[in-house]
Amino acid sequence: MELFQYPYMQRALIGALIIGLAAPALGIYLVQRRLALIGDGLGHVALTGVGAGLLFNRSPVLAAVIAASLGAIMIELVRARGRTSGDLALALLFYGGIAGGVMLVGLSDSTSASLHAYLFGSLSTISPADLTTIVVLGVAILVTMLALYPALFAIGHDEEYARVSGLPVRALNLLLAVATAVTVTIAMRAVGVLLISALMVVPVAAAQQVTRGFRSTMTAAMALGLFAAGSGVYVAANADTAPGASVVLMAIASFAVIALGGVGWRTLRRRRVAAPGTPAVEPHEVVLSQS
């Protein structure tokens, strides 16, 4: 434990905990919309921002926020217009993003070590200024996601109904896109571009193995995110492993434990109670969609 007396370890822990809490709070809306991998793609785009920041000697994190936000807005506009060509547009954006990032970092004077730090995260090199950015943006994301819970849930569940309810659907979708970009960028310091999506998605996936509703899934996912971040940093500090990878592996381990536990619990319950017959599935009678 004495490692945590060092300020850099304290910063690493606080940064990881904030991200562990904020990433699943946002990620649940992405999973609900079946956009679980969007964070991964935006991480690629953010890398171009990092490269541009390093090349022009500006803050790489700020440049990454801008690049990822622009990418997120473009993706949302493509998605809103029609889903058919969406995945190709995404692919272009993502691979363009990572290629641009690698090229720009190469053009700058930085060593490959700094690229490595952004690809895989570098919690232990978080400066006090970095930590302030992470805390301010992380708390802002968290508050926004909790405050807008009913509206974001309704849009993710049934976008047309939300429009007929008079919700500002387009504005809220853009907000979610930009919030995703910001979360990706701050999480980049902790777990790296290549592992970002894990923190947004894995705790949600783990939670919903046993939850029945949206709110309970969200609460459980945030608790799991917090646990994975805390235990991951602890393991990394003591076993001298990469913090980002340790955090993600702790999240995946909790998924495995919960999934196995859930299967076991359901089997037990089924044996105890003779399962009542489930209602028969009704056949479709008419054309189900005409849009």
Add this chain to the structure above:
Amino acid sequence: MTTPVITVTHAAMGYEGRTVLRDVSLTVAAGEVVAVLGANGSGKSTLIRAVLGLVPLSSGSVALFDRPGRRFRQWHRIGYVPQRLGASGGVPATVREVVAAGRLARRGILRPPGRADRMAVATALAAVGLADRTSDPVSTLSGGQQQRVLIARALAGEPDLLILDEPTAGVDAASQEAFAGALKEFVAGGGTVLLVAHELGPLRPLISRAVVVHAGGIVHDGPVPEPAGHHADPDHDHVHPHGPNEPAGLWSA
């Protein structure tokens, strides 16, 4: 009975050059229960989607509660029941959570739900006979029960106008009855209803007027037409073969 709730004037609409609606005019007054009937592909669903502003008109206009569609903001006065719950999302949601979304139009997006909201949700769930399923995930309900959840969601907002898209299509008899009961209560309370239907079933006694859409135009506006031909046969169970354009499988040309 004189206030127009819905006014559609010379509306036309098409997708990619194919005309779906041409020169449709329709007025629904307060307290009316209007059924839009027609075959698959006649444009009846498009008509109500145009009323809701979900599809843009190529010409003509729609007014809701005497306000032009574009300037209409009183969305809490409308309860919309889509044909089916879309593809279930990636995260489970309970029945109560889905129905609670029906309060958003009334409450606004930032105000947390209060006692009145919880009461309205509970009342709506009781009205469709699902009060004992509130904490169950929606995905565990049967198709008919899911349809009742959508109706409860619309009723929870305490609307003046209900707009329903094929509410009874593929719904079991128990759910159809529960649904007809909830609708009857709504109409008795002074509500107005516009619904699209393929067949009316237990809803038939509630309907005050029928509009028949054929090939994008209104061909009948008046009393509910009697079923004709084999449709009139009491044993006719109204199963339609699928359209010829329906793809047979993922890899079929």
